[in-house]
Amino acid sequence: MEGCNSLYKVNKNELLGRYMVAATNIKQGQLIIKEPPILLCPQLGAPLVCFNCCAQIKKLQFCPDCVIAILCTPNCKGRLHDSRECATLKATSIKREDFITNPEMITPLRCLLWRRSDKELFERLLQLEGHLEARRDSQIWRRNRVNVESVLSRLKCIDEGDLKDEVVQRICGVIDVNTYDVRQPQRNRTGFNPGENLRGLYLTAAMMAHDCVGNAHLAVDDDFVLHVHAAVDIPEGCPVYFNYTNVLQGTDERRCQLKDSKHFECHCSRCDDSTELGTEMSSLKCPRCHKGLIRPKTWQCSLCKRIYHNSLIKMTLMECRRRIDEIETLDIETLERLLRKLSFTFHPHHYLVLEIEQNLVRLYAQSAATVKNLRRKIELCEKLLEIFRKIEPGISRIQAIAMYELHSAVANLAQKSFRDKEISKEEFVKKLLFAENTLKSSIKYLLYEPINSPEGRLAQNALSELKVLRLTIGNLQKDENTTQKKCNKGKKKKT
Numbered sequence: 001m002e003g004c005n006s007l008y009k010v011n012k013n014e015l016l017g018r019y020m021v022a023a024t025n026i027k028q029g030q031l032i033i034k035e036p037p038i039l040l041c042p043q044l045g046a047p048l049v050c051f052n053c054c055a056q057i058k059k060l061q062f063c064p065d066c067v068i069a070i071l072c073t074p075n076c077k078g079r080l081h082d083s084r085e086c087a088t089l090k091a092t093s094i095k096r097e098d099f100i101t102n103p104e105m106i107t108p109l110r111c112l113l114w115r116r117s118d119k120e121l122f123e124r125l126l127q128l129e130g131h132l133e134a135r136r137d138s139q140i141w142r143r144n145r146v147n148v149e150s151v152l153s154r155l156k157c158i159d160e161g162d163l164k165d166e167v168v169q170r171i172c173g174v175i176d177v178n179t180y181d182v183r184q185p186q187r188n189r190t191g192f193n194p195g196e197n198l199r200g201l202y203l204t205a206a207m208m209a210h211d212c213v214g215n216a217h218l219a220v221d222d223d224f225v226l227h228v229h230a231a232v233d234i235p236e237g238c239p240v241y242f243n244y245t246n247v248l249q250g251t252d253e254r255r256c257q258l259k260d261s262k263h264f265e266c267h268c269s270r271c272d273d274s275t276e277l278g279t280e281m282s283s284l285k286c287p288r289c290h291k292g293l294i295r296p297k298t299w300q301c302s303l304c305k306r307i308y309h310n311s312l313i314k315m316t317l318m319e320c321r322r323r324i325d326e327i328e329t330l331d332i333e334t335l336e337r338l339l340r341k342l343s344f345t346f347h348p349h350h351y352l353v354l355e356i357e358q359n360l361v362r363l364y365a366q367s368a369a370t371v372k373n374l375r376r377k378i379e380l381c382e383k384l385l386e387i388f389r390k391i392e393p394g395i396s397r398i399q400a401i402a403m404y405e406l407h408s409a410v411a412n413l414a415q416k417s418f419r420d421k422e423i424s425k426e427e428f429v430k431k432l433l434f435a436e437n438t439l440k441s442s443i444k445y446l447l448y449e450p451i452n453s454p455e456g457r458l459a460q461n462a463l464s465e466l467k468v469l470r471l472t473i474g475n476l477q478k479d480e481n482t483t484q485k486k487c488n489k490g491k492k493k494k495t
């Protein structure tokens with residue numbers, strides 16, 4: 001079986017197609033897969049990127065060898081636009097202008113060229129799920145026909161047989177279904193627009209099945225190499241799951257996204273539970289009885305049993321989304337006011353409420369460290385963490401960030417309270433020890449992030465903060481010991 005190591009194997013069934021399962025008991029944090037992408041491409045409709053390093057193109061330049069491939073600088077080489085692709089491109093009748101006028105055909109064409117340069121890779125690509133039937137005659141299908149298929153046919157890159165076999169649609173399907181969003185590296189800042197993400201295709205990782213509560217943690221380093229670690233212990237025989245969706249969205253939103261992009265209905269433990277694992281992340285308050293909850297799927301009040309129409313729920317969500325998007329300058333007061341307004345309609349754990357609260361944590365982190373602000377920040381972090389632990393158990397980016405923010409607010413508040421003589425030294429040390437433990441847990445997760453990512457940099461900061469915190473605690477404990485000894489000495493003298 002391809003791409004196997006001792007930790008996993010690839011099974012096959014009707015429902016999931018080919019999927020990865022643990023071949024042994026995998027421990028939390030163990031590295032399951034480490035692999036480079038076989039393909040990197042911009043998001044659909046995004047601006048042109050360099051064939052070799054994927055930086056956004058500011059000024060059109062071309063490969064000095066094939067004079068066709070678009071590069072960020074003429075000497076950008078040694079990565080994705082290798083000598084094989086260069087030679088294969090040269091052998092076609094394609095001109096560089098063709099790429100500029102038809103940018104959407106670039107990625108499928110590069111896959112097609114593997115037929116000449118790496119036939120085995122091409123075969124493996126086509127083995128991946130492309131959901132051909134589900135996509136047939138859809139909007140994206142028609143778009144690919146115009147922007148890719150007919151262009152490649154005109155350029156004689158595909159023949160009648162390929163058209164009949166729908167090779168181009170199959171390639172496009174595989175790319176859409178199996179790629180992961182990949183963040184641009186921060187290193188080479190010049191060519192990058194940090195807002196623009198890429199898509200990466202990883203042959204082995206593509207075998208991971210989806211679950212809205214994944215058990216795998218994914219991170220992509222600066223060289224676009226994907227690292228998959230076990231987020232929790234994965235027992236032998238259990239599928240290795242990754243959550244393709246945004247974990248912070250509600251069930252309807254996640255299911256819609258999966259249906260549109262991956263063409264399947266999710267029936268995971270979170271989707272099938274109208275409380276979303278007890279988080280109530282999609283629940284609204286009943287406007288009639290004011291006590292019951294309206295939950296996804298039936299949208300029936302848990303108490304007075306009134307059923308609300310799906311369109312009414314959708315309108316309510318849209319209205320709330322509009323209010324959030326309308327905010328011009330994010331400031332604490334505006335967001336707190338909005339939260340109070342939303343509290344009449346939404347469960348306090350609703351995903352839109354959580355979204356605002358995450359923004360608030362960021363704002364409190366930048367604001368004046370008053371007792372009131374710090375207390376509120378602690379309250380928010382604790383609340384968010386409790387939910388994050390349920391929806392993304394184990395190694396988790398969002399948990400790590402919330403724990404980092406929690407530690408900093410706790411340590412800050414403790415220092416303030418001790419200075420103002422509101423707490424004893426003993427209590428002060430206790431609070432700092434709690435902050436230290438929280439920071440350690442945060443670092444434990446952050447260390448799975450690539451060193452040059454924002455989280456990787458946060459890990460470095462966190463490590464130096466941990467040193468300072470330990471020093472402070474050490475000094476306080478030393479003080480305490482000496483005072484205690486002095487006291488004891490005093491006592492001894494007396495006796």
Ligand SMILES: [Zn+2]
Nearest residue numbers: 050053072076
């Ligand atoms: Zn480049």
Ligand SMILES: [Zn+2]
Nearest residue numbers: 063066069086
């Ligand atoms: Zn070239």
Ligand SMILES: [Zn+2]
Nearest residue numbers: 212266268271
């Ligand atoms: Zn699900």
Ligand SMILES: [Zn+2]
Nearest residue numbers: 286289301304
């Ligand atoms: Zn009700």
